[in-house]
Amino acid sequence: MTARSVTRAADVGVLERWFKLKENATTVSTEVIGGITTFFVMAYIIALNPIILNYVGIPDLQGKNLGPGFDQTVAMTAFCAGVLTIAMGLYANRPFAMAAGLGLNAVVAFQLVLGKPALPWPAAMGIILMEGIVITILVLTNLREAILNAIPLTLKRAIGVGIGLFILLIGLVNAGIVIHPASGAPIITLSPLSTGPILTFLIGLVVTLWLYARGVRAALLLGIVGTTIIAGLLHAIFPTYVVSAAPGKAILPATWAQLPDFSNALKGLNFDSFAILGPVAALLAVFTIMLSDFFDTMGTVVGIGGQAGWLDTKGRMQGVRRILLVDSIGAAFGGLMSASSNTTYIESAAGVSAGARTGLASVVTGVLFLLCIFLAPVVAVIPPEATAPALVLVGFLMAGIASKIDLSSFDEGLPALLTMVVMPFTYSITNGVGAGFVTYAFIKAVKGKWREVHPLMWVVVAAFLIYFAQAVYAPLLNIGGYRE
Template identity: 45%
Template sequence: MSAVVTKSPRANRRPETTAPLQQSTSLDRFFDITRRGSSIGHEVRGGLVTFFAMAYIIALNPLIIGTATDKGGLLISGAPKFLDAAMTEVDTVAVGASIGMVAAGTALIAGIMTILMGVIGRFPIGLATGLGLNALVAYVIAPQMTWPQAMGLVVWEGIIIAILVMTGFRTAVFKAVPRTLRTAISVGIGLFIAFVGLINAGVIRKPAGAPPVELGINGSLAGWPVLVFVVGLMLLVALYVRKVKGAMLISIVVATVLAVILEAVAGIGANVGADNPTGWALNVPQLGSFGWPDLSLFGRIDMLGAFFPDGTFSLAHFITLAVLVFSLLLADFFDTMGTVVAVGSEANLLDEHGMPPRTTAILMVDSLAAVAGGVGSVSSNTCYVESTAGVGEGARTGLASVVTGAAFLLAIFLSPVINMVPSEAASPVLVFVGFLMISQVVDIDWTDASLGIPAFLTLTLMPFSYSITTGIGVGFLAFVFIRAVAGKARDVHPLMWLVAAMFVIYFVQGPLIGLIS
């Protein structure tokens, strides 16, 4: 049996998104606003909600890329991180400058690529530096080479993915994935972003000992930031059930105002571990000083240096680099696939085959975003699952992406205003979108074990492993394995076999690199 392909009840849950019956402007016709059942107002609100749900990356990416060092102990700015040879005294001025440069570059590349997604892909999805991808670059790749060389590898990864799009391979893999797995990916991402929202708000935390996670601090909710999250979530739910337009954006604004007032009165400060466990998780909601952005990281790449350390070629070194690039590529490749399916499904934009409109254009922009991330020295950019928050607010077209991208460009100059929004104010939207997306679980045929088991593993391992790619990979492997042992190996698309083999390599990359080294 195959999964049910009829639309789930969520297709009718937003009657307020109905737009006028005629396409009266060139803007309307270009973005198919009316045809997709939207309006300019919904697109603007949806685009802004997506931006606020993604804006944390402007603060978080610099803490990863801007504070890590390469093999020479240098920051991405080119300055030493430490004042002494023993590496015990950090140069706070140099680190601060590096963080500022990465923040400006992060907003710039995100803004440009998200606008391109809106104009070329015409899809309501935002792009920015990929979390996980940036950690791999900062903590695994950069320590083995210089920062320009590391970013050169990121560019190569993007070029390879772009070639896969142009040859039709990436789209073919997209189409080869069974519809049931696509649905499971979407549901799994819903659980994943809800989990992310709860963690970012401090509602779920990782304690020092067992269990792996717990509610708040020692099983209790404590601190003003958590209260901001609870108030924001309650307000969002109340507005949603009352069918108030702009519910998500309103909840973010109100929660942010509450957070600013609480910080001004109580002086809560940032969460710095044991010293202040009830502080703000990411952004402290207060105004900072304005300054002209430093975009000098743009173009600092070395495309060939990583392959020829000390001017020589080593086969073992080349294979190690190939495995690293492969890891970047595979994570980027399938994170995007899962995200695009989730956003398209939530927006009811998938066709009868489960494909979004203008699939090739969407994937090409995403591929170029990886290249742009390397050129901008901010790590690979990719599609953001937080875009489902904007879709939940009514976004259906590329116009929403243009709005999101414009907000990112504005954020280059208005970062103090953007930093006023703490994660506790934006996280209620992520948790609520998880509820909206999990409704698709009814489209999975749970009576067929060959479909239900891979779907189950996919949607559970995404939040449990804190990785979209891991969930997709395990689901693919389970699907191929079950089909094979059931004597239905011929029913599996050849590309699924190829992808399964690639995931085997991906999951054992650590031991492989160890053997090569």
């Protein structure tokens, strides 16, 4: 045996002991493929988060320095995603990836910074820091896990299906197949199938489905890489190839590397919101954002956990407290570092579908994010239509658990159905969870079965009623409303 083979065996032994690969029926190569797949599917956030927080593409807001700065946000987005995803892998040993949460960053940009009264962006990040601290306290006191365990199994399965449909819709929207018309009905419609990005997506979908049907282990990853190459060739052959409005252009960058700007680190340590908004409005802002963050993650963890087979017969997941703790710290850390709240990504399901079962996949994803601190221009090469086929397939795989939901039961079938459809229709995990929870409790109450509802569920239902009532009380308090 050579010295190199001995070293390699020792390295594998270390990984086996830390990540328990055999116990989770996986291998190093499978985890690496899963980690790379997850990264490719969610790498868009490195470009999209700075676009949202700095109002790129909105002429009326350009040059007003309302946001934290594009280059600074790129650096902090990649840094936070890398550090937190690695922490998730090492501490929780689950293949969940983290990054700045979409929806929450829009709340920061358009409802806090542009609200009435308006907050400077450091004060808005301070709101995010505070909601992250509150969620962390809920985890440390075991309340967050207790709420998770109080959810009926049927609703947990419905959350998984809803997230699957949500992911599938995101894939179709990213591909440009499903569009939102400027006016008139229907709310969403089918786009003409003759544009370059859509044709690229369709080719990529055929390739990805063929690879998956043939049992190729890296089908999702190979589909993304192959579709990116196809998009690049189309750009080279047809200069008028239409580029999607989303980040990613399938064009080789003029500059492959850049020095990061970390000047915004710790600027979220700002509590001016209490002076600007007033204590009541500031606390309500923290509460509503926290509620969205709280249940987005809960839905993601339950949905992917069901897909991977980690839920027991009662719908509980072993080691979930560690996942929730890293996630809650991520919310606070993202606010502190001016990247907006970092949360567990539903795109982690892509890595799980590729076979990832341990935190080793998260470490791989996190390392790739850290590399992007210097190589952000390279990530912009991956077009949205290249990752869309993977999202469509992952959405289908997650929605498969619908077969275990008894829709013939009015008590649980209707709440489950609302959970499944409200998520994609409103583009919000939290809205779907809330609709299902409130309906479930209401039906049980009017049928005299209120004792079947866990006491913590009633607390959560009350919180959701406050959340959904924002349209009534928010204008009265001059805080605009913070619904995702």
